[in-house]
Amino acid sequence: MRRRRGVLLTAALLAQLAAGPSHAAAPAPHGGQPDGQRGVVRSGDAPLGGAEVTLYRAGDGAGAAPRVLARTRSGRDGRFVLDYRRPGDPRAVLYVLADLPGPAGARGGDGQGPPQGPVTLAAVLSGAQAPPELVVNERTTVAVAYALARFTGPQGVAGPRPGLQNAAGIAHNLADTGTGGIAATLADPPNGALTSTMAEFNTLANLLAACVTGGACEQLFDLARRPGRERPRDTLRAAVDIAHDPGHNAAGLFALADTTPRYRPALPAAPEAWTVALRYGGNGREIDGPGNIAFDAEGNAWVSNNYRYDADPAVPVCGGESVLKFTPTGRDAPGAPYRGGGLYGAGFGVTVDARGSAWVANFGFQGSGCPIDPTPLERSVSQFAPDGTVLSPPEGWRAGGIVQPQGLAADRSGTVWVANCGADSVARIPDGDATRAREVPTPALHKPFGAAVDPAGRLWVSGNGSDSVQVLAPDGTVERAVTGGGLRRPLGVATDSRGNAWVSNSGILPVPCGDGTAGDLADAAAAGDAGARPGASVTLIRSDGTPAPEPFTGGGLFLPWGVAVDGDDTVWVANFGGHRVARLCGVDLAACPPGFTTGQPISPPDTGYPSDGLERNTGLRIDPSGNVWLANNWRTVPVRTNPGGHELVLLVGAAAPVATPDLGGPGRP
Structure with missing residues (x-):
């Protein structure tokens, strides 16, 4: 039986996934045809094929379960197409997770859970005009992890209005989901070269890349683990944990990021804390x-x-x-x-x-x-x-x-x-x-x-x-x-x-x-x-x-x-x-x-x-x-x-x- 990846899903969501895309049961707005979203999963410029790509509608309220709208798998060139029907609520928050398999037999942080893939990349589809092609990479994942840090939990992304909707918009100030690059707000004055934030953001993306293609997932999860908390099981959760406790293991995380310098400019030395x-x-x-x-x-x-x-x-x-x-x-x-x-x-x-x-x-x-x-x-x-x-x-x-x-x-x-x-x-x-x-x-x-x-x-x-x-x-x-x-x-x-x-x-x-x-x-x-x-x-x-x-x-x-x-x-x-x-x-x-x-x-x-x-x-x-x-x-x-x-x-x-x-x-x- 094919194993599912994706750390942020509960048993109920896993059941939804196993049953197939839920968009077939959702009414099309005004009787229209399903919407389509093209995209590509990458690490830097390298395509990531075989990723399980799932589109969710975030839970509307604290503790609410996200809903699966569509699911597909990326081709060898990393590209995918999601067919879904857009929710009638224009303020619904939509996001994409791309899960890649990990080492055979890999399990969750407690060693007891179901097999999990250590790589989860993410991008927010709401909060800005949808791009012709959605890029899902380490930069878009860091943007989701920080902007939605307080809305990302074991079940996925959920939270009350207006905080969740505003957070989705702020994610687009960090990463450009149409290119996978730095968003204009972060790239231009009074940010850009005037502060170290852009370089720090790229360094955080490099940190995730150390797991995505560098094989250093176990190091990442050990370093990102917050004191007294469960060890993260994938790259997205690791980035969220860093956002919650940015001063923890700052030097060790920098050293790991420095092993995979995929995104530039990057920090030349470790920060005191990973606040963005x-x-x-x-x-x-x-x-x-x-x-x-x-x-x-x-x-x-x-x-x-x-x-x-x-x-x-x-x-x-x-x-x-x-x-x-x-x-x-x-x-x-x-x-x-x-x-x-x-x-x-x-x-x-x-x-x-x-x-x-x-x-x-x-x-x-x-x-x-x-x-x-x-x-x-x-x-x-x-x-x-x-x-x-x-x-x-x-x-x-x-x-x-x-x-x-x-x-x-x-x-x-x-x-x-x-x-x-x-x-x-x-x-x-x-x-x-x-x-x-x-x-x-x-x-x-x-x-x-x-x-x-x-x-x-x-x-x-x-x-x-x-x-x-x-x-x-x-x-x-x-x-x-x-x-x-x-x-x-x-x-x-x-x-x-x-x-x-x-x-x-x-x-x-x-x-x-x-x-x-x-x-x-x-x-x-x-x-x-x-x-x-x-x-x-x-x-x-x-x-x-x-x-x-x-x-x-x-x-x-x-x-x-x-x-x-x-x-x-x-x-x-x-x-x-x-x-x-x-x-x-x-x-x-x-x-x-x-x-x-x-x-x-x-x-x-x-x-x-x-x-x-x-x-x-x-x-x-x-x-x-x-x-x-x-x-x-x-x-x-x-x-x-x-x-x-x-x-x-x-x-x-x-x-x-x-x-x-x-x-x-x-x-x-």
Whole structure:
């Protein structure tokens, strides 16, 4: 009896395969004829004949089983044709697996399962226009493994909307399924030769090639195996495991990849971690000093922008007068960027409320040499409908004692909160009705900055100038003040699913509100680059307001700024220096490597997850696909006339997805 290959199938799917293609039972859309998709399976330029090629429709929901739409086998030239009937749902995610046989008698990683082929190559058919000929090779497999890392499990690919659909689109930003080459987004600026990501991506493809044609499958599976997890049984699963734990065995994996240098350019040396950092530059003339990011229900990113765009850092720039909105694949949303409604020099404050409206805090940022007096313009928030229609008046919403607003947060009831960095207070906007906003004094805070709502609807606000955090009840009543626990020049705040707060301690960075200036911030950042980083850490504050006795350090913490908690309660931290991201074990120890404790670094202890695509990062957020988004807020060497960075950066598939918008704690989608 002929053996079947394909590690990602359950017994039910195997039964489906044995019964033959299921497309015969599927109705053709509008009574039409079956669709056909031509393709070729390759390793580099070499065709792979005899591969069992199967087209699936991904499971629509967590735990849902994928469905087989067609099956065939590649010829000696690697080519195949899949005849199927396209699902009626235009957002259905379709993907292809090409399974090749392994050594006779090969079995699964536990040695007990049914015989398995060690080579599984993959490509996503959805998320972009189908090519005339679909190429399935190591590059397209790496793209699937990273972009869909959080949706690929024992049964195959499945997950909830919109994260799964968005992830399919992002796969096409990495590999071109029509050529098997590097996709334009990864090949061109601000990626391409400007960062090492393209070379890293090719090196990952070489790593799979070491198994596909180099015979080093057992080495690959041993090195890719995550601590405490089952050993991967094929190349796709090995790549997925690397995406989940990119710092594990990084040097050993590089050495194996170097044995089969099929794709070029490749890395010349081992990375600290195999994170894939993809830059988004928008239309190339709109991002200048992105401060923070907020996601709507569809996973679109709303981004605050410090400055008016200018590519020349020597040209004095005034405050940004637009809010950016990008699709999950980095394109401008229809009509974006959006203007008006009082926008000027937005900083760290942007959020999306329960009705889908976007709110932006007008801090008044501008470069030195701008002739505008920002004082009248730094006292409002702006509001936009989901489609970008301006909802705030031309001068912005000004009630609630707003002065130099920074962090924003929204809760499930519709309330929006504003941290008034220049007024030592917060503004509470009930039901998103800015005409009813009122100011709430926060006596324990000086320079209120970061803001986050917990699952109970309480607000947590950091005081950058007071080394403290204040907790407010949903109605605005001041509940408690928190000091100690290592709080030192705190900036970002995030809450987890259990109501705990995680606070990033920059240690030395003074925010430029009140009596502080952007020059003070730049000087402190330069001192941090030179090694003066006392107090750089993360503080855990329990839901009852009790801080952990000692702050958490390591994992690449450098000048911590933005912080977010993913769907596994794992903690992610951006740094305003050092070109790296830190990842810490959260309160759900089951999601951490075996033996880890809360706060222990998961990212490499000295370097974190580094990338030359990162600059000075402020905002960090996680989307419904599990991508970690970061804002390249300032350039590495900021020029005070125009210090702004010009990119957003994604760590593709690195985190557990979260439901959006963020209305209190990292809910799973």
